[in-house]
Amino acid sequence: MAVPVSLLLAARSLLLLSLSSAAAVEVKRPQGVSLSNRHFYDEYRPFTCLDGSKTIPFDEVNDDYCDCKDGSDEPGTSACPNGSFHCTNAGHKPQYIPSSRVNDGICDCCDTTDEYNSGASCENTCKEQGRKEKETLQKMAEIAKEGLLFKQQLIEEAKRSRQDKQQALTDLQKKKETWEANVESLKAVKEAVEKPELEAKEIHKKAWDEVQAARKLEKEKAKAAETFKELDDDEDGLVSISEIQTHPELDSDGDGVVSEQEAESVLGGVRQVDVTSFRDAIWAGIQDKYKSEAAVEIPTLPEIPAEEVEDGHSTPHREEWKKDDRDEDDDDGGGEEHDDDGDEDEEEEEGGEEDYKPNSYLPEKQDAGEEKMPAYDEETRVLIDAAEKARNEFSEAEKSLKEVESLIGSIEKELTIDFGADGEFAYMFSQCYEMTTNEYVYKLCPFNKVAQKPKNGGSETSLGLWGSWAGPENNRFSAMKYEHGTGCWQGPSRSTLVKLSCGKETAVLSTSEPSRCEYLMEFSTPAFCQEESDEEGGDHDEL
Numbered sequence: 001m002a003v004p005v006s007l008l009l010a011a012r013s014l015l016l017l018s019l020s021s022a023a024a025v026e027v028k029r030p031q032g033v034s035l036s037n038r039h040f041y042d043e044y045r046p047f048t049c050l051d052g053s054k055t056i057p058f059d060e061v062n063d064d065y066c067d068c069k070d071g072s073d074e075p076g077t078s079a080c081p082n083g084s085f086h087c088t089n090a091g092h093k094p095q096y097i098p099s100s101r102v103n104d105g106i107c108d109c110c111d112t113t114d115e116y117n118s119g120a121s122c123e124n125t126c127k128e129q130g131r132k133e134k135e136t137l138q139k140m141a142e143i144a145k146e147g148l149l150f151k152q153q154l155i156e157e158a159k160r161s162r163q164d165k166q167q168a169l170t171d172l173q174k175k176k177e178t179w180e181a182n183v184e185s186l187k188a189v190k191e192a193v194e195k196p197e198l199e200a201k202e203i204h205k206k207a208w209d210e211v212q213a214a215r216k217l218e219k220e221k222a223k224a225a226e227t228f229k230e231l232d233d234d235e236d237g238l239v240s241i242s243e244i245q246t247h248p249e250l251d252s253d254g255d256g257v258v259s260e261q262e263a264e265s266v267l268g269g270v271r272q273v274d275v276t277s278f279r280d281a282i283w284a285g286i287q288d289k290y291k292s293e294a295a296v297e298i299p300t301l302p303e304i305p306a307e308e309v310e311d312g313h314s315t316p317h318r319e320e321w322k323k324d325d326r327d328e329d330d331d332d333g334g335g336e337e338h339d340d341d342g343d344e345d346e347e348e349e350e351g352g353e354e355d356y357k358p359n360s361y362l363p364e365k366q367d368a369g370e371e372k373m374p375a376y377d378e379e380t381r382v383l384i385d386a387a388e389k390a391r392n393e394f395s396e397a398e399k400s401l402k403e404v405e406s407l408i409g410s411i412e413k414e415l416t417i418d419f420g421a422d423g424e425f426a427y428m429f430s431q432c433y434e435m436t437t438n439e440y441v442y443k444l445c446p447f448n449k450v451a452q453k454p455k456n457g458g459s460e461t462s463l464g465l466w467g468s469w470a471g472p473e474n475n476r477f478s479a480m481k482y483e484h485g486t487g488c489w490q491g492p493s494r495s496t497l498v499k500l501s502c503g504k505e506t507a508v509l510s511t512s513e514p515s516r517c518e519y520l521m522e523f524s525t526p527a528f529c530q531e532e533s534d535e536e537g538g539d540h541d542e543l
C-alpha cells in the first residue's frame with residue numbers, strides 16, 4: 001500500500017534505530033561514536049583523524065585533549081570546540097549534539113548518554129518520545145493515505161477534464177470556422193445592401209439641399225426686393241442716384257459722402273434701376289455694406305464709453321450678440337434673409353432704431369438655422385431598414401466569433417499550464433483559497449494570483465501573479481512562485497512563495513512576510529501527497 005515517503009522513511013528509521021541501538025549496546029566503541037563510524041575507531045590501531053590530517057595513538061582518543069582539527073579524536077568529551085557527540089537514543093532517533101554540551105550538566109540526549117560523567121540526574125525519555133513520534137507519524141501516514149486517495153481522484157478528474165477541454169477546443173475551432181464564414185458572408189450582404197441605402201440617402205439629402213438652396217435664394221430675392229423698397233424713397237418703382245446717395249455707408253472713397261459718380265457706379269453705370277435689375281445685378285454688390293434704414297441700435301451700446309469699445313473692453317454680453325450675428329452671417333454665406341429675418345439684420349447693426357425686439361428675433365433665428373431634413377421616403381426607409389438589419393446581423397456574428405475566440409484562448413492557456421506530473425493540481429485552477437490574519441485577508445488563487453486586502457476594508461494589493469513552480473530540482477512541485485505584484489514603496493514589486501504540503505484539505509495554513517513585500521504561504525493539498533520512491537530511502541542515522 002502506498003504511504004508517503006517521508007513518513008515511511010521516518011518509521012523505517014525508527015525501526016532501524018531500535019535494532020541498531022539494541023546492537024549498539026553490544027558493540028564496543030568509544031563514547032560519542034555512532035555505529036556506522038565505529039570502524040574508524042579500532043582500539044588495536046592508531047587513530048587517524050577523520051579529515052586525514054593526523055594520526056595519533058588510540059589511547060589519545062577521548063583523552064580530553066583535542067588533537068584533530070576536525071575534533072574527531074574527542075567525540076565523547078568537550079575538548080574539541082568543533083566536535084560532535086553521537087547519542088544512539090535507543091527507542092527514538094539517533095542524534096548528534098555539539099561535544100561542548102557533553103557533561104555540561106544539561107540533558108541533551110534522550111538516552112542520557114551525553115551526561116555520562118557529570119552527575120546530572122537525567123532520565124531516559126527515548127521510549128516515550130519515540131512513542132509520541134510514532135503516533136504523530138502514524139497520524140501523518142493516515143492523512144497521507146487519505147490524501148493519496150484524494151490525489152488519485154484528482155488525477156482521474158484532471159484527465160477527464162483535460163480530455164473534455166481538448167474536445168471543447170476541437171468543437172470551438174469548428175464553431176470558429178463557421179462563424180468566420182458567417183462573418184464573411186454577412187459582411188458581403190451588409191456591403192451589398194449598404195450601397196443602395198447610401199445612394200438613396202444621398203439622393204434624399206441632395207433633394208433636401210436643393211430645397212434649402214431654393215429657399216435661400218427666395219429669401220435673398222425677398223431681401224433684395226425689400227431693400228429696393230426701402231431705397232425707393234419716392235416709390236416710383238426705380239432706385240435712383242439720389243436715393244443711393246442717402247446711404248453714406250455706400251461711399252467707396254472713404255470721404256463719408258456718396259458722390260453722384262459713386263452712386264452711379266453702385267447702380268452699374270446707369271442713373272436708375274428697376275426692381276429686377278436691382279435684384280439681379282446690384283444687390284449682391286452692396287449687401288455687405290448696406291445698412292438697413294430699419295436697423296436697430298442695441299440698447300446697451302450708448303452706455304459704453306467709446307474708448308472701451310475701441311480697446312475691446314465692451315461688455316461680454318454685447319460681444320456675444322455681435323459674435324452670434326457674425327456667425328449667423330457666416331452660416332448664411334453672406335446672403336440676406338426674407339422678412340422674418342429682417343429683425344436680425346436690424347439687430348446686427350449698431351445704428352438701429354427703437355423697434356429692437358430680441359425676444360421675437362431669437363427663436364426665429366434658431367428656427368431658420370435648424371430646419372430639419374424631412375423623414376426619408378418609404379422606399380429609402382425600406383433600404384435603410386434592410387441595411388440596418390444586415391449591420392445588426394453582421395455585428396452579432398462578429399460578437400459571436402469574438403466570444404468563441406476568447407473561449408479558445410482561455411482553454412488553450414489553461415492547457416499549457418503545468419498542473420503537476422499527472423495533472424493533480426489542475427483542480428485548483430480557477431479556485432481561490434483565503435486566510436485571515438489580524439490585519440489582512442490573504443487570497444491565493446493558484447496558477448493565477450496572490451492578493452492581500454486589509455481586513456477592515458480597502459483595496460486589494462497584488463502580492464504576485466502566477467510565475468512558475470519553484471521547488472528544488474528533485475521536488476519541483478513543492479513550491480510555487482508568484483511575481484510582479486504591486487510595487488513596494490522604495491522596494492521591489494511584491495512576490496510570494498507558496499510552500500506546499502500534503503494534507504487532506506486544500507487550504508492556506510499560514511501566511512507571513514519574512515522580508516518586506518516578500519510573502520510566504522504554507523498551503524496544504526492532497527495533490528502534494530507523495531508515494532514512496534526507492535531513491536529516497538536510506539539510513540538517516542548518520543552525519
Ligand code: MAN
Nearest residue numbers: 452461488489494513516517
Ligand atoms: C502594505 C502591506 C504590507 C507591506 C507594506 C509595505 O502595508 O502590503 O504587507 O509590508 O505595504 O509598505
